[in-house]
Amino acid sequence: xxxxxxxxxxxxxxxxxxxxxxxxxxxxxxxxxxxxxxxxxxxxxxxxxxxxxxxxxxxxxxxxxxxxxxxxxxxxxxxxxxxxxxxxxxxxxxxxxxxxxxxxxxxxxxxxxxxxxxxxxxxxxxxxxxxxxxxxxxxxxxxxxxxxxxxxxxxxxxxxxxxxxxxxxxxxxxxxxxxxxxxxxxxxxxxxxxxxxxxxxxxxxxxxxxxxxxxxxxxxxxxxxxxxxxxxxxxxxxxxxxxxxxxxxxxxxxxxxxxxxxxxxxxxxxxxxxxxxxxxxxxxxxxxxxxxxxxxxxxxxxxxxxxxxxxxxxxxxxxxxxxxxxxxxxxxxxxxxxxxxxxxxxxxxxxxxxxxxxxxxxxxxxxxxxxxxxxxxxxxxxxxxxxxxxxxxxxxxxxxxxxxxxxxxxxxxxxxxxxxxxxxxxxxxxxxxxxxxxxxxxxxxxxxxxxxxxxxxxxxxxxxxxxxxxxxxxxxxxxxxxxxxxxxxxxxxxxxxxxxxxxxx
Amino acid sequence: xxxxxxxxxxxxxxxxxxxxxxxxxxxxxxxxxxxxxxxxxxxxxxxxxxxxxxxxxxxxxxxxxxxxxxxxxxxxxxxxxxxxxxxxxxxxxxxxxxxxxxxxxxxxxx
Numbered sequence: 186x187x188x189x190x191x192x193x194x195x196x197x198x199x200x201x202x203x204x205x206x207x208x209x210x211x212x213x214x215x216x217x218x219x220x221x222x223x224x225x226x227x228x229x230x231x232x233x234x235x236x237x238x239x240x241x242x243x244x245x246x247x248x249x250x251x252x253x254x255x256x257x258x259x260x261x262x263x264x265x266x267x268x269x270x271x272x273x274x275x276x277x278x279x280x281x282x283x284x285x286x287x288x289x290x291x292x293x294x295x296x297x298x299x300x301x302x303x304x305x306x307x308x309x310x311x312x313x314x315x316x317x318x319x320x321x322x323x324x325x326x327x328x329x330x331x332x333x334x335x336x337x338x339x340x341x342x343x344x345x346x347x348x349x350x351x352x353x354x355x356x357x358x359x360x361x362x363x364x365x366x367x368x369x370x371x372x373x374x375x376x377x378x379x380x381x382x383x384x385x386x387x388x389x390x391x392x393x394x395x396x397x398x399x400x401x402x403x404x405x406x407x408x409x410x411x412x413x414x415x416x417x418x419x420x421x422x423x424x425x426x427x428x429x430x431x432x433x434x435x436x437x438x439x440x441x442x443x444x445x446x447x448x449x450x451x452x453x454x455x456x457x458x459x460x461x462x463x464x465x466x467x468x469x470x471x472x473x474x475x476x477x478x479x480x481x482x483x484x485x486x487x488x489x490x491x492x493x494x495x496x497x498x499x500x501x502x503x504x505x506x507x508x509x510x511x512x513x514x515x516x517x518x519x520x521x522x523x524x525x526x527x528x529x530x531x532x533x534x535x536x537x538x539x540x541x542x543x544x545x546x547x548x549x550x551x552x553x554x555x556x557x558x559x560x561x562x563x564x565x566x567x568x569x570x571x572x573x574x575x576x577x578x579x580x581x582x583x584x585x586x587x588x589x590x591x592x593x594x595x596x597x598x599x600x601x602x603x604x605x606x607x608x609x610x611x612x613x614x615x616x617x618x619x620x621x622x623x624x625x626x627x628x629x630x631x632x633x634x635x636x637x638x639x640x641x642x643x644x645x646x647x648x649x650x651x652x653x654x655x656x657x658x659x660x661x662x663x664x665x666x667x668x669x670x671x672x673x674x675x676x677x678x679x680x681x682x683x684x685x686x687x688x689x690x
Numbered sequence: 691x692x693x694x695x696x697x698x699x700x701x702x703x704x705x706x707x708x709x710x711x712x713x714x715x716x717x718x719x720x721x722x723x724x725x726x727x728x729x730x731x732x733x734x735x736x737x738x739x740x741x742x743x744x745x746x747x748x749x750x751x752x753x754x755x756x757x758x759x760x761x762x763x764x765x766x767x768x769x770x771x772x773x774x775x776x777x778x779x780x781x782x783x784x785x786x787x788x789x790x791x792x793x794x795x796x797x798x799x800x
Contacts, residue, residue, distance in 0.1 A: 316762060323769050330776060342784050343795055346715070349780055350793070353722050353773055354710065360729040360766055367759065368736035 190237060191246035191261040193230045194269050194307040197223055202300035209294075217284050220296040224277045227303070231270040238266045242671065243681030245313070253313070253682050254377035260313035260682060263668045264518070268310040268441055271522055272434050275529045276303055278647050282533050283427035285639040292336035302328035302431065309438055313682055315366065315373045318442065319359050322407075326352050329435060332428045333420060344419040351416050355406040358399055365396035375449050376682035379675055383454040383687045394458055397451060401443065401462055408439025408499055410466075411473040417496055418480060422488035426536030429488075430529035436499045437525055443506055444514070444672060452675035454687045460509055467507025467595065471602050473500035478606040481613045486545045490617060491528070491535045494571050497610060498524035501603065505586040508593050514669035516585030519662060523578040523654055527570045530647035534563055537636055537644065538621060547617055553625045555634035559641055561622045563648060568614040570651040573607050578654035583607070585662070695735050702728035715781035715791045719774065726770035733763050 201223035205216055237244060238261055246259040280299060282288075289295040305325025312318050330352075334345045367373055369389050370381040385393060402413070409417040417436070421429050447462045455461075477500055480493035502524070505517040537560060542551045554560055566577070573579035583603065590599040654661060671677060676687050702724050709721030737759030744751040781791070788795040 316765070320765065320769070323773070327772065327776065330780075334780070337783075339787050339795075342780070342787055343793075346780060346784050346793055349777055350710070350718055350722070353777060354725070356769075356773070357722075357725045357729050361732060363762075364729070364733045364736045364759075367733075367762070368738075373758075 187233075187237070189246070190230065190234045191244055191259045191311060192248075194227060194234070194311060195259075195304060197227045197230065198300040198303040198307065202297050202304065205297045205300060206294070213290055216296045217289070220280060220300060221277075221284070223300060224273060224280060224303075228270070228273045228277065231266060231273055234261060235263070235266045235270060237261070238263050243678065245682055254372050254374035257317050258313040258374065258682060259311045260678070261311060262678070262681075263664070263671060264441070264445070265310045267518065267522070267668065268434075268437070269307050271437075271525055272303065272306050272310070275434050275525060276431055278533070278643055279427040279430040279529065281643050282430070282536075282640055283425075285637045285643060286426070286536075287637070288336075288425050288427055295332075295335055298328050298331050298335070299431070302332060304328075306434060306438065310441060313375050315363055315375060315378065315446065318446070319356070319363060322359065322438075323356060325435070325438070326356070329432065332431070333424045335425065335428065340423045344416075344423040347416050348420040351406065351413070355403050358406075359403040362396045362399035362403065365392060365399070369393055369396075374682065375446060376679040379449045379452060379454070379679055380683065380685060380687055382450055382458065383456065385456065385458075390457060394461065397447065397458070397462060398465070400446060401465060404439045404442040404446070405469070406439070407442065408436050408503065409473075409496055410439075410469050410500070410503055411476055414473060414476070414496055418489055418492040421492035421495060421532070422486065426533050429492075429532040433495060433525050433529040433532065436495060437502070437521055440499065440502045440506060440517070440521065444517070448672050449675055449678055453673070454675060463507050463509040465507075466503055467509075467593075467599075470500050470503030470505075470507050471598065473503060474602055474606050478609050481610055484613075485547050487535045487539055487547060487617065487621070488532070488545055490547070490613070491531050494531065494610070495524075495528045497606065498528055498571070501583070501586065504599060504603070505589065508586070508590050508599070510589055510592055511666070511669045511673060512589035512592075513586060514672055515662065515665040516582060516589055518665040518668050519585055519654075520579075520582030522661075523570070523582050523651065526647060526650045527567060527579065530644055530650075531567050531571060533640070533644045533647070534560070534567055537640055538564070541632060541634070541636055542621070543632070547620050550620075550624060550626050552628045552630070552632050554622070555632050556636065556641065557622055559645075561618075563641070563644055564618055564621070566648050566651070568611075568618060570648070572611045572614055574611065576655060577651040578658075579651070581655060581658055691739050695731065695739060699728050699731050699735070702731070713793050715784060715793060718793070719778055719781060722777065723770075723774055726766070726774070730763050730766055730770075733759050733766060 205219055244261040248257045302325055305321050305328055308321035330349050334341055369392055370378055372378055406413045421432055451458050451462055453459055477493050477496035481490055484490035502517055502521055505513045539545045541554050544551055570577040570579045573583040587600055590596045679687055706721045706725035709717040737756035740755050744754040785791050
């Protein structure tokens, strides 16, 4: 059983999805129990896989026993299993919220799509093959299209149309990049590609460089980097809250793919191409952060603001991937865990606020919220966490990244932008909080409490992650450091997959 | 042959991009299909253009065509087919909800 552990995170949601379809007639309650138990089993399996990955560093799973680079391979290491674990945690809270608010009963097959979304995400994290990454991207996209449009209204259809079309164009670009790489290098296994690029002829250098940048565009589209972020605010703010919370991990798939594919292919052995993509990522990250901050400041709707906050956290991740040092990548992992969970929770909280105010507009005065005290405290906590103020985890993630940026030539720009953006984000959040909780209409009739009692608890529990990540900062940072060491050890990855070493550098 | 193939891919690509930029759902569906054709041809050509070569590896065959691009193209065709079907349904839904086929649900002001 333990030999098959890398494929279990794929099989569990896939089988659960099929079972949900088969036993559709057993009713909503059965579906909910099956769906939640699938995620719990997935969580336990991921924990076991994590301890295995810490033990053995790399675990490869050769599908159909076709040796790499000929067959398809799954690679389980600390980075990929951390992402799987993170997905599982976000999915658990999103699903719990969907059940508590009865969102899954509003249309057909919500639970099935949810499980297939997890299947696609886990596959994208675990695969060691570029074409397989494309296939899993398509699976997670197809599930995400349907989830986005689930129980749809006009606004959702419009946002969904943009999202679907831009991602279809992105898929085409992905295939062009894959084709170019295969045409020159004759392989699509990520480790084998890294091996072949290390002995690349000079005449093919530019073609591979352009294919790499084309891949960066595709991953940048997923991660919503400038100028490909315009679909994100609408899509994320118009869809239902649990789906938006799950989508908090979707942008991170792009970041993961940049770290995994570009970090391995264009690592230290790639000769002239070594880390040539990082300058692009860094500069684009800075521009994205500026645009995201403008977006946050100009948002007139709560959910729109949260969508731009997700964009801001993605751009900070892009910046730190662009800095590209061991400390920066370690900070990236820490901030990634923090920002995924917190922005997911923030979407759920925004939904609670919007539902109790019965208005998404920040410009509109409403009577006092029915559960203003609890929701207000939660908003305060989430705002501190997402803006990166002490004492919560966002602050420590940012400190790690800012500290790492000191080694980079562009450090005045990086530090200046991040700090200024943080200040503006804090001001906007404070303004939004004041409007929602203090600038209320004085009426005799307070608003009706239409929030299920568990929903607020779910959001509150998710916020606990932030102080926990501070309390256990030392073990988590040392874990992040070891992941960063693995990422820069391209030879370790190649050796684990192909049992060969890249010579020279 | 190389020139013809690259010319065909270029024409399909430019046609696809032109149609997508029209910002109306029906041309976009056509444009995405053209782009999918272009990328399929491109993937095919990446196995190098050969004549008179066996498709599958046999014991007595000395030279054979690269089978992997064919497998990739097959997968890409299936996926793009599914995606096209999805985007068509979505377009019909958008058309019926907005009474226009513009992607921003507004008519051009001329």
